[in-house]
Amino acid sequence: MPITPPTGDVHDFDFLMGPWRIRNTRLVQRLAGCTDWETFEATGTARPLPGGIGNCDDFIPEAWNAGYVGMALRLFNPEARRWSIYWLDNVTGGLDTATGLLRPPVSGGFAGTDQGVFFGQELFEGRSVLVRFEWTKNLATGTPRWQQAFSDDEGCTWETNWVMEFSRPPA
Structure with missing residues (x-):
């Protein structure tokens, strides 16, 4: 089942900075x-990239998986009007061991709404699975939410396996 990700806008992730x-x-x-x-708890900081090409953020767990750090790299393609989101960490570097290239991203956008959807393909325990990221901006409360789901049946069913709930740190 081919999945067409929604389009987006260069300002889709402004809420996350x-x-x-x-x-x-x-x-x-x-x-x-x-x-x-x-x-578990973590901290992170999102930053814009130069020239409006995208943004990145870091992910630092406080006690989970000692020493683990990660980051999301989000790049916007103005011609396709889609985001590509890459996950990088200090375990794999986010690189394909066979090619040395970045692992495939998830791609999508917010299509002018509070909800963003991004799809991709990933190798999980030796098998190919579909990956879905869902972002909810929650602009009224300032508490964005991200969740990840996998499908091993070409998108017929999805298993949510990670949820992140964001809040601003005390001043």
Whole structure:
């Protein structure tokens, strides 16, 4: 089932700029029928890239997976009106071991709404799965939310496996 990601705008992620506290709820095992979740705190700061080409943010867990750090790299293609989001971390570097290139991104946008949807393909435990990122801006409350889901049946069903709830740190 081919999935066409929505289009977006260069300002889709303006709401995310600056520092954040991030409450993470993560499925312990993915695509295994697991119902056990772990919860942990992290911090992050989102920054624009020069020339309006996109933005990046860091992800630093406070106690989960000691030493782990990650970052999202979001690049906007003005011709296609779509975002490509890459995940990088200090475990894999975000690189394909066979090619040395960045792993494939998820792609999409907000289509002028509060809800953004981004789709991609990932290799998970040796098998190809579809990946979906969903962003909710929650502009009225200033508490954005991100969640990730996997599908191993070409998008017929989805398993949400990670949720991040953002709030501004105290001043």
